[in-house]
Amino acid sequence: MTRLAFARGLVVVAMLAPGANAKAATVDPDWPCVQRKVPQLSLGQVWNGADLPPSAKDWSNDASVSALVEDVAARRLPIADAEKKIRDFAASLPAEQLAPKMAMLVQGMFDHMDAERSHVISGISRYAHRQLEMAADLRKQASDVDALRAKPDADQDDVERRTDQLTFATRIFTERAQSLTYVCDVPTIIEQRLYQLAKTVSDTLAAKK
Structure with a gap:
């Protein structure tokens, strides 16, 4: 196989990469992921407990809740450890503070992680x-x-140089397409983590009754 044939083959492979064609699976023609594009979540998608009081929106003003939101939202923290942090936090609260503080925690996790998820989705769109x-x-x-190659008097050194450039550029494209496939999973990972953490709060409150 010649260098040019190899380079052209890489172009074809790159154009057929899953990340390049998955956009057909969604309403947004520019969306590259197999996963459906949902720019923002609703609280009801992840929380099946009682309606949160308006005061829950003030979660960022509570230092302990705000710090816990940051901790448990971080994907580098294993989910089991995050769940334990939530249970330990609940156990540390006086009875009269349990419901309002946990409501703030749910609202805080939702606000923080939904914003993070939306940021990732915007990044995926730019990448695509x-x-x-x-x-x-x-x-x-x-x-x-x-x-250039079709010209009888083509400079073969120039043909080889430009073919090498095309081969290198196509490899970069293909690697980016493969990376995009993995990145497409991140919004779902965040959503699943948020649901699991919200469920932990619900289960913890139920156990306290």
Whole structure:
């Protein structure tokens, strides 16, 4: 296989990568993920307990709740450890503070993690747009190399140099497409973590009754 044929083959593979074509599975034509695009969640999707009081929205003004939200939302913290932190926090509260503090915790986790999830989704969209731009550039480079190669008097050193450039650029594109496939899982991971943590709060409150 010649260098040019190899480079053109990489272009074809890159264009057919799952991350490049998954956008057909969603309403947004520019969305590259198999997972459906849901820019924001609703509280009801992750919380099945009693309606939260208006005071829960003031969670960021409570230092202990705010710190706990930051801790348990961090994906580097194993979910079991995060759940334990929630249970330990509940155990430390006087009875009269349990319900209001836990309501604030639920609201805080939702606000924090939904915002993080939305930020990731925006980043995925920007990344996908860049992939589309790179794909168009790769097609143009491949066409230019084809045209150069077809010339009887083509400088073979120039053909080889430009083919090497195309091969390298296509590999970068393919690696980015593969990375995008993994990144597409992050919004779902955040949503599942939020649901599990909210359930931990619900179960903890139920156990205290």
